[in-house]
Amino acid sequence: MSVVDSRDGSAAGGVEAVPTDLPDGFQVQVDLRCAHRGDLRYLVGGSPTRMLRLSDAALGMMSADGRIAVCDKATRTLCRRLLDAGIAHPRPMFGPSTDQVTIVVPVRDNQAGINRLIATRGEARMIVVDDGSDTPITVHGVGVSVLRLPRNLGPAAARNAGAAAAVTDFVAFVDSDCVPAPDWLTMLLPHFSDPAVAVAAPRIVGLNTRPGLFALAARYENGYSSLDMGPAEAPVVPSTPMPYVPSAAMVVRRSAFPGFDESLRVAEDVDLCWRLHDGGWRLRYDPVAHVAHDHRTGMREVLGRRRFYGTGAAYLADRHETLAAPMVMSATMAAAVVALLTRTATGTAIAMLLLGQMAVRLRRRLDGLPQAPLVAAQMTGRAAGFGLLQAGAAICRHYWPIALVPALFSRRYRTFVVEVAIAEGLVDWTRRVLSEPTARPALGPVTYVFMRRLDDLAYGLGLWQGVITHRDPGALRPVLSR
Template sequence: MTAVEQSIEAAPAQTCLPDGFQVQIDMRCARHGDLRYLVGGSPTRLLRMSDAALGMTSDDGRIAVCDNATRRLARSLLDSGIANPRPMFGPQAHEVTIVVPVRDNQAGVDRLLAAVSGTPVIVVDDGSRTPIVVNDPAVKVIRSERNRGPSAARNVGAAMATTEFVAFLDSDVVPSADWLTVLLGHFSDPSVAVVAPRIVGLNWSQAHGNDSGPGLAERYENGWSSLDMGPDEAAVVPSTPVAYVPSAAMVVRRNVFCGFDESLRVAEDVDVCWRMHEAGWRIRYDPVARVSHDHRTDLRSVLSRRRYYGTGAARLAELHGNRAAPVVMSIPMAVAVGALLTRTKIGTALAMIILAQVAFRLRRRLGDLPQAPLVAAQMTGRAAGFGLLQAAGAICRHYWPVALILAIISARFRKLAIEVAIAEGAVSWVRQVIADPATPTLGPVKYMLMHRLDDLAYGAGLWQGVVERRDVGALRPVLRP
């Protein structure tokens, strides 16, 4: 029986936060520090804090759970995405078993085991041509004579574990010393089933043992890897900025974890996150905990991996429907974005009319929020900007074969496509550098070159998957009323 055929235990109806648990309101949601009105989350929403709720909240937005009222308030803020958890306690490292799926990477296993010494480890050798050898008697090694894929290997290791929690680590990662301490605290929330760290690039000299500077492809991977979910902590929810977390490094609550779909050799992490979410369990991403990944260093392997990731989109669309859509937008916003992309006076006028209507409806929903007209205008502008970026990304990434054909036969579209590719790349670079100043230095021109090659590779894989599966679900946009 594959993991996808197993039933998923639903999250308990009552997921009470324990006494002593704390949450922190994201103060970016409080305009001018006023906690009475909170605007944020994904999708964006407005929360009005009552006098009673304000009385439970410190001036800096911290709430400590101590009774049913604070429990309900903390849970509401967490689920809205306007607050983040600040657990004060959690399981210990000895309650975790690390499962390492590996094929033909003895050096990586040796390096990883040195970094996690003292924690129970199960190494699953997934059909290595030369069997993996571990001399530490405390490490259990399970060998499969044939390669079944990382999903099956992880499931085999998890089934052998007896601890309450299981940490999945790929053989090409190295966790920081405190990664488990940071992550395990989240499990003091009984509704949390999966927690993941930030995955960053392994230092060049540490990975390769020399002083040579990294090349362009490696510098891009170190700053913009598809495994790196970014510098901001978040709840992991489909159709949000952090829609999944990579299986290269994650910790799960073993007795409720649904297991990986063994029919998937790519996108299995996306699938498992979405299935756990559908069952009512919560997933957290905490970038304070860090795990370093030995990234690919040459252009060919980097782009080949991106193409491989793209092939999983068609299968995700089969399994999860609209959640795998390349574009999700309201119909009015889609019309406005399309009108703006025409770059005509009539198109611009039509877009302004639609956006004004959107802002007006939003203003009415904001009620007595201070400076409501300004907030409505700002939120509408951000939504339009995000819509434009989403459309530009789709043109350059998901639909680039169609865009290429249109560019060949239409000089007007060719000019638009070039402008869109440059503008989207520039905005993406600026947003990343502002959000995470520690991002390895890569100038805008070199970044845009790599970003566009990344898009071409992923899009090629996406279309390959669509053709192979004869299902266009991964290309179908979702337009909502």
């Protein structure tokens, strides 16, 4: 492997280049799941999946368990390359202190939430931004102040106002219905010892850990909220399994913060993440840090919020074009998936032919990797499985109004849609259970599939509402690469 940074760090639009040199003492840990058959010389992983073959010199820089400490130009370059590839994760040994952080809380008509949040803030300074509450928000305590907006301007404008009033190097945005764990800032701040990191975000979990047995919506939201980005640490990169992090709780580097788009009342956090990434900044999600969120509990509230989130896709498609696409896959894989979904002998034969061609091409790219043909076949099979799941999820979530029309008139197609809805839901439930084997599932498979499909119907309704309002189908257009 040539030890060369894969990104030049330059920012978009002529903005000053992002600093990318990791400091001495910074450490990274290779994800050992990426080591081909335990051999650290061959690393296969990341999103999109790539293969790195390390030189003897690069291997000599890491310990037997895949840990690398930055100590010179070569280790600095190698660590950056592995981090950007998603094959290694940061293990910073130092970072800013909490007195370099100001907590900014946008709030409207939630005095109880503010009181609860102030009680758990620790020693960090806090600016509460009252976004036009009917009854003005009051605060108490040393280091806590309130900034009142003249009228309700929305959470994006409220956060921007709070960030503008802060004088510290870092700003932690926390919504008023959140309760951070005492050590959440201590866990996240070391990520900023990497000068290229603009955002570090915690895992957002449910505050009510024991909703009632029959409170189906509350149990679903508590266990599978759209704010919970899961148990796996990851770089935040568009069009990957971690495309954004929610602004309900995140820490930002103030010098990198361009401000939320105040014209957006939804998806402003996604827009911020994508603009920062486009500017060359790195963003990290670290589930070791926890923030609890007081989720909605009523079925109408939960589904109404999902519909509202769905409307944001049209805004994102207008600003970021293909990044908001409901499906992203190669044209060959798309053809193979369609062929498989026909569930005919001819379709299966066509799919096998196309997948075989993909495996052959991939085999050439893996030249030099031990057992490359087997690895290529395995990777192609996993890609096909992911493609089927992606298509099934899109049918149920993004395209259900289109799928509904033929289902009304064709029993065969109706059966197909129902089978897809059940199969995709069961696979998704299983995937979630396997990702956290020690945690008790919030819902069983049947109730999860039921709630998942209601979630999809609500989100899809909002998506189509946004598309029709904007008269732009960009949020419905899949991206097919060559």
